[in-house]
Amino acid sequence: DVKVTQSSRYLVKRTGEKVFLECVQDMDHENMFWYRQDPGLGLRLIYFSYDVKMKEKGDIPEGYSVSREKKERFSLILESASTNQTSMYLCASSYTGNNEKLFFGSGTQLSVL
Amino acid sequence: ILNVEQSPQSLHVQEGDSTNFTCSFPSSNFYALHWYRWETAKSPEALFVMTLNGDEKKKGRISATLNTKEGYSYLYIKGSQPEDSATYLCAFVGSGTYKYIFGTGTRLKVLA
DSSP states (O other): OOOEEESOSEEEEOTTOOEEEEEEESSOOSEEEEEEEOTTSOOEEEEEEEETTEEEEOSOOTTEEEEEEETTEEEEEESSOOGGGOEEEEEEEEOSSTTSOOEEOOOEEEEEO | OOOOEEEOSEEEEETTOOEEEEEEOOSSSEEEEEEEEEOTTSOOEEEEEEOSTTOEEEETTEEEEEETTTTEEEEEESSOOGGGOEEEEEEEEETTOOOEEEOOOEEEEEEO
């Protein structure tokens, strides 16, 4: 079974802190994604990566950056956390091709105080 | 901005009832439509990936249909069970893009 693992289930940080959210997948997937889920809104794409060291901005990249140094790991970085970044963050991965199903991690609920 | 809408937003049904929900998406530039089930405290899991107009997929008591010309997909659950309680998400994938555009989901609660 594919496993997508997110490092933390719950995280509490202070405004201005640098925050790292880590995601690891074990199925050699080329594509990896970071989404955020907010009440009343669909999953919104922050960034995605289709290969090592490759990244593309999603719909809401402001205030975030990403790193993909190894194929299995995709990190989301909040350079200076703000309260409006309090959200559920979901990582996903898939094989290459844009009709491949996504495999999701269990999410990180981040609270920025 | 591409818009994917799901209705209803939430739904309560009795155990044994059959139910269905709708996903509406742009009818132009279609490539694929995905359905996911997201149970509380778990990861969203793929139910179906549909690519052809008129496609019908089935998995146990859950089935889905696709109409790409008019831009909608239906998800049906026959004889709902409490374990079907979850949020059901659809995602539209346009041609030539890696972006999956998600709807806001339908939250289903099946009462025993």
